[in-house]
Amino acid sequence: MAREKRPLLYNRVPQPTLKEKFAALRNLPRFFALVWQTNCWYTIINAVLRIAKSAVPVAILYIGKLIIDQVVLLAKTPDSNTDHTYLWQLVAAEFVLAIVSDALSRAISLVDGLLGDLFSNHTSVKIMEHAATLDLDQFEDSAFYDKLERARQQTVGRTVLLSQVLTQVQDLITMLFLAVGLMAFNPWLILLLLIAIVPAFLGESYFNDQSYALTRGQTPQRRELDYMRYLGASDETAKEVKLFDLSGFLIKRFKALSQQFYADNKSLSTRRAAWGSLFAILGSMGYYAAYIIMILKTVEGSLSIGDLTFLAGSFRQLRSLLEGILSRFSTVSQGAIYLRDFFDFFEIKPKIKVSKTPLPFPNPIQKGFVFENVGFRYANSEQWANRYLSFTLHAGEKLALVGENGAGKTTLVKLLARLYDPEEGRILLDDIDLKEYDILQLRKHIGVIFQDYLRYQMSFAQNIAVGNIDEQNNRPLIIKAAEKSLANLLAMKLPNQYDQALGRRFNDGIELSGGEWQKVALARAYMKEAEVLILDEPTSALDARAEYEVFQRFAELTKGKSAVLISHRFSTVRMADRILVLEKGQLIELGSHEQLLQQNGRYAELFQLQAKGYR
Numbered sequence: 001m002a003r004e005k006r007p008l009l010y011n012r013v014p015q016p017t018l019k020e021k022f023a024a025l026r027n028l029p030r031f032f033a034l035v036w037q038t039n040c041w042y043t044i045i046n047a048v049l050r051i052a053k054s055a056v057p058v059a060i061l062y063i064g065k066l067i068i069d070q071v072v073l074l075a076k077t078p079d080s081n082t083d084h085t086y087l088w089q090l091v092a093a094e095f096v097l098a099i100v101s102d103a104l105s106r107a108i109s110l111v112d113g114l115l116g117d118l119f120s121n122h123t124s125v126k127i128m129e130h131a132a133t134l135d136l137d138q139f140e141d142s143a144f145y146d147k148l149e150r151a152r153q154q155t156v157g158r159t160v161l162l163s164q165v166l167t168q169v170q171d172l173i174t175m176l177f178l179a180v181g182l183m184a185f186n187p188w189l190i191l192l193l194l195i196a197i198v199p200a201f202l203g204e205s206y207f208n209d210q211s212y213a214l215t216r217g218q219t220p221q222r223r224e225l226d227y228m229r230y231l232g233a234s235d236e237t238a239k240e241v242k243l244f245d246l247s248g249f250l251i252k253r254f255k256a257l258s259q260q261f262y263a264d265n266k267s268l269s270t271r272r273a274a275w276g277s278l279f280a281i282l283g284s285m286g287y288y289a290a291y292i293i294m295i296l297k298t299v300e301g302s303l304s305i306g307d308l309t310f311l312a313g314s315f316r317q318l319r320s321l322l323e324g325i326l327s328r329f330s331t332v333s334q335g336a337i338y339l340r341d342f343f344d345f346f347e348i349k350p351k352i353k354v355s356k357t358p359l360p361f362p363n364p365i366q367k368g369f370v371f372e373n374v375g376f377r378y379a380n381s382e383q384w385a386n387r388y389l390s391f392t393l394h395a396g397e398k399l400a401l402v403g404e405n406g407a408g409k410t411t412l413v414k415l416l417a418r419l420y421d422p423e424e425g426r427i428l429l430d431d432i433d434l435k436e437y438d439i440l441q442l443r444k445h446i447g448v449i450f451q452d453y454l455r456y457q458m459s460f461a462q463n464i465a466v467g468n469i470d471e472q473n474n475r476p477l478i479i480k481a482a483e484k485s486l487a488n489l490l491a492m493k494l495p496n497q498y499d500q501a502l503g504r505r506f507n508d509g510i511e512l513s514g515g516e517w518q519k520v521a522l523a524r525a526y527m528k529e530a531e532v533l534i535l536d537e538p539t540s541a542l543d544a545r546a547e548y549e550v551f552q553r554f555a556e557l558t559k560g561k562s563a564v565l566i567s568h569r570f571s572t573v574r575m576a577d578r579i580l581v582l583e584k585g586q587l588i589e590l591g592s593h594e595q596l597l598q599q600n601g602r603y604a605e606l607f608q609l610q611a612k613g614y615r
């Protein structure tokens with residue numbers, strides 16, 4: 001079978017030009033500001049240590065030269081009366097320098113490591129903080145996820161960049177010291193040095209670009225790979241994966257993706273290694289040409305043996321330093337381009353604009369919510385999820401939303417909680433646009449439990465406290481909320497009651513049934529004194545008796561408060577004051593249960609359909 005020629009992933013991503021790389025260096029000051037913010041003392045200590053360390057190599061070489069010259073001198077005059085003190089002083093000085101140099105290296109890597117860890121923690125927190133400010137629809141966008149993923153990768157990668165940039169500066173200073181010595185002897189040697197190094201630099205730079213483009217191009221696939229890994233081995237997925245026997249399917253996809261990465265990376269690494277060897281040979285040729293010149297000059301007598309060792313040593317070190325600096329330039333600028341991704345993430349601003357002079361949420365609500373011709377489309381969709389919606393949710397009213405799957409019920413509720421802003425029309429609360437109110441207060445006063453509520457792998461009490469996390473230590477309030485949602489009886493049956501860990505992910509956790517989880521989630525709604533309660537299919541997993549009881553209580557507990565209920569069960573729906581029927585995002589009927597039955601429209605049809613099922 002002919003193998004299909006598959007394009008490399010990185011071919012899809014344009015590679016940065018040299019100009020772009022230099023431009024990216026402009027991100028470095030901002031990066032260092034972040035490092036400084038992380039810990040200014042470690043930053044200062046690091047700089048001081050590195051400056052001290054950069055003077056060491058030239059000092060050692062120079063003392064070495066003095067020692068050799070002194071030894072040669074002493075060897076020429078083998079007289080037992082000659083004073084050797086100077087020689088031993090030199091040796092002692094070199095010994096001390098060697099110890100200091102080693103100590104400096106260790107101190108630098110220690111401070112680098114500590115600063116790196118702190119930096120990684122600091123930036124991770126910043127990413128979480130910034131992500132918290134963003135809108136729901138930004139999380140639903142895959143381009144956003146790629147950015148977030150790249151920003152996350154930066155938190156670890158950037159600690160490497162940090163030590164690279166610092167090493168770069170340190171090496172530049174060391175080089176300056178060494179170059180001064182070499183220049184004094186013969187400036188042509190510097191030229192030879194450059195000729196030996198430039199090809200290696202260009203090669204490194206080329207391959208770094210390729211590897212940047214490759215990694216960047218692979219981001220979506222990496223996310224998929226992680227997702228496959230999660231699906232294949234996680235407590236939440238294990239049940240379905242086993243029942244549907246999906247592991248083969250998942251492993252196959254994982255293998256395909258990981259082999260693709262491997263093949264792409266291998267091709268690049270192999271070419272890099274081959275060219276790298278060639279450039280290394282060029283470098284060695286340059287070095288030996290210079291070495292020969294120095295040897296000839298020494299044989300001629302115009303250089304001492306000490307000079308020869310000093311110069312050869314300087315040249316060798318300069319070569320490896322320059323090589324390091326040039327190739328690091330590429331990695332540093334590459335890293336600086338990655339930094340752009342990192343800072344780009346912080347540039348993402350929430351689309352939901354917060355009013356500069358926000359109004360306090362009305363407590364209590366006087367009139368209610370008015371939807372005026374509201375329309376909304378999800379960012380990645382052409383279809384209107386809600387359109388031409390005009391109705392009023394009166395203060396204190398219980399409104400039920402009815403409609404087939406995908407009719408737009410949840411979307412309506414999300415608009416009410418201002419998780420999105422309408423694209424058309426507006427929503428008023430007590431005659432004022434919802435956008436004018438303080439968004440945090442708004443969310444505090446609207447208690448929503450979505451159908452896809454989270455099952456936190458935390459304690460029973462914490463699972464309820466998330467409804468109002470400021471009150472997480474208020475046990476009486478948590479218990480009260482649990483009583484309202486019928487979760488209290490459940491807690492009493494658990495070995496550790498309210499402190500019982502839920503879920504199987506961590507030690508000693510207990511898994512609940514679907515309906516039990518729902519009772520726990522429902523308690524979250526009662527954790528705050530919400531003005532509006534929204535329950536999106538809150539009882540779908542409850543048994544008939546529990547559902548009846550929950551709604552009995554709900555009606556009592558929300559007396560005088562507005563509430564929105566989404567349910568496919570008409571036994572629940574009919575308890576509402578009014579029922580709003582949605583179809584394809586639009587309002588088609590609105591009225592009480594009796595009115596709608598009389599109308600004999602869609603509601604009546606759906607109601608009869610369900611009733612028939614029970615007969």
Ligand SMILES: Nc1ncnc2c1ncn2[C@@H]1O[C@H](COP(=O)(O)OP(=O)(O)OP(=O)(O)O)[C@@H](O)[C@H]1O
Nearest residue numbers: 140378381385403404405406407408409410411412
């Ligand atoms: N995050 C999203 N991104 C894009 N489209 C979405 C998103 N969420 C919902 N939709 C689409 O918007 C439409 C309305 O969805 P919505 O969740 O409001 O329906 P629903 O009436 O609550 O359905 P159900 O009864 O199944 O819960 C559907 O066509 C759905 O595909």
